Amino acid sequence: MSDDAKKEIPSDDQLAEMDRDELLKLGGELDDVQLVEYDDPWPVKGTRAEKRAERAVAAWFTLAGLAGLAFVGVFIAWPWRYAPAHSDAHVLYLLYTPLLGLTLGLAIVGIGVGVVMYAKKFLPHEVAVQQRHEGRSPEIDRQTFVAHLADAGAVSGIARRSLIKRTALFGTGAFGLAVAALPLGSLIKNPHAESTTKDGLWHTGWLAPQGERVFMRRDTGDSHSIELVKPEDLDAGSMETVFPFHAPVTKSGEVDYAALDDILAGRKRVDPAELSEALTRSDNPVMLIRLRPEDGVKVVKAQNQEDFNYGDYYAYTKICSHLGCPTSLYEQRTNRILCPCHQSQFDALHYAKPIFGPATRKLAQLPIQVDARTGYFYATADFNEAVGPAFWERKS
Numbered sequence: 001m002s003d004d005a006k007k008e009i010p011s012d013d014q015l016a017e018m019d020r021d022e023l024l025k026l027g028g029e030l031d032d033v034q035l036v037e038y039d040d041p042w043p044v045k046g047t048r049a050e051k052r053a054e055r056a057v058a059a060w061f062t063l064a065g066l067a068g069l070a071f072v073g074v075f076i077a078w079p080w081r082y083a084p085a086h087s088d089a090h091v092l093y094l095l096y097t098p099l100l101g102l103t104l105g106l107a108i109v110g111i112g113v114g115v116v117m118y119a120k121k122f123l124p125h126e127v128a129v130q131q132r133h134e135g136r137s138p139e140i141d142r143q144t145f146v147a148h149l150a151d152a153g154a155v156s157g158i159a160r161r162s163l164i165k166r167t168a169l170f171g172t173g174a175f176g177l178a179v180a181a182l183p184l185g186s187l188i189k190n191p192h193a194e195s196t197t198k199d200g201l202w203h204t205g206w207l208a209p210q211g212e213r214v215f216m217r218r219d220t221g222d223s224h225s226i227e228l229v230k231p232e233d234l235d236a237g238s239m240e241t242v243f244p245f246h247a248p249v250t251k252s253g254e255v256d257y258a259a260l261d262d263i264l265a266g267r268k269r270v271d272p273a274e275l276s277e278a279l280t281r282s283d284n285p286v287m288l289i290r291l292r293p294e295d296g297v298k299v300v301k302a303q304n305q306e307d308f309n310y311g312d313y314y315a316y317t318k319i320c321s322h323l324g325c326p327t328s329l330y331e332q333r334t335n336r337i338l339c340p341c342h343q344s345q346f347d348a349l350h351y352a353k354p355i356f357g358p359a360t361r362k363l364a365q366l367p368i369q370v371d372a373r374t375g376y377f378y379a380t381a382d383f384n385e386a387v388g389p390a391f392w393e394r395k396s
């Protein structure tokens, strides 16, 4: 209020007895507001044009509601897991993210346009001029302002526009549900549900349930092809990402080398789903690093991991111990492994312990050897700790 002294201010009792119209008038007077225009957009109620405008607003809120519900449906039920390019499910997989964006975008647009249309079509068309004043408004100003808002609502007829009220509730409710589904979705998921073992978060695809040999396989871009990795495939100071390949076994549990030869030569088929799963399971990727000889002599090994390497070859999980991004960057000159997500860095010469960034745990190391008969790398066991970020059951 700019100039209280010149204005007659009603007492609290008088204020309490005033109705909305009186408060509205008082508010204008106290604030030096001049209403140049204050037109009811629908002076004649219930016309066809008014009903048409009402339906248009309701249509946008309905669209927002349907899009919000569709978002929740897509988020919960759409097949989101990676499907290889040649499979039937690939197109559905490709549509997952665009559909999430489209449905959430439509929900936001629906609510936005609905609110703007309501304001344009139903709120009083007002042009007011007011002198500026400084500081927080006194109680009397706030009461009269609320009256002003209530009057705009009353003139717009919101109380009797049940179609708009219901659709606005539907639209904003479904949109709220969609927004809540994002953080809640990851909390109500059971991480153990798809695990093949009881303590699945502690194991990866490098586990050999029947004691079979698990070789290192490179990703050629074709999930059907199987190429195993030998020491001579890597130059000194280089890194390759590898995935597990479970070798066939004989009845006595030994590696079936004849069957393995047939598989590698393309004479014997392996279940394509199994091959694809090995490349897509999130905790499978491993960085096989070959240190330069001059760096190999500087290595400090972790306790209980003294024999995990094969000469200058070290295998670390590619899943960052901070939040699980792929730590894909190996810098040969400094022997640092970098995670691009939040810039954590791990020292490849010190059992991949974190030396920079938010990660606090080392990258899990995979124990490796070379198969004497074929010359291919294999993992002698699964990781000796869980890979990736922390989870509730994990103590360290």
Ligand code: FES
Binding pocket: 320, 321, 322, 323, 324, 325, 339, 340, 341, 342, 343, 344, 357, 358, 359
């Ligand atoms: Fe690697 Fe955050 S996920 S630093």
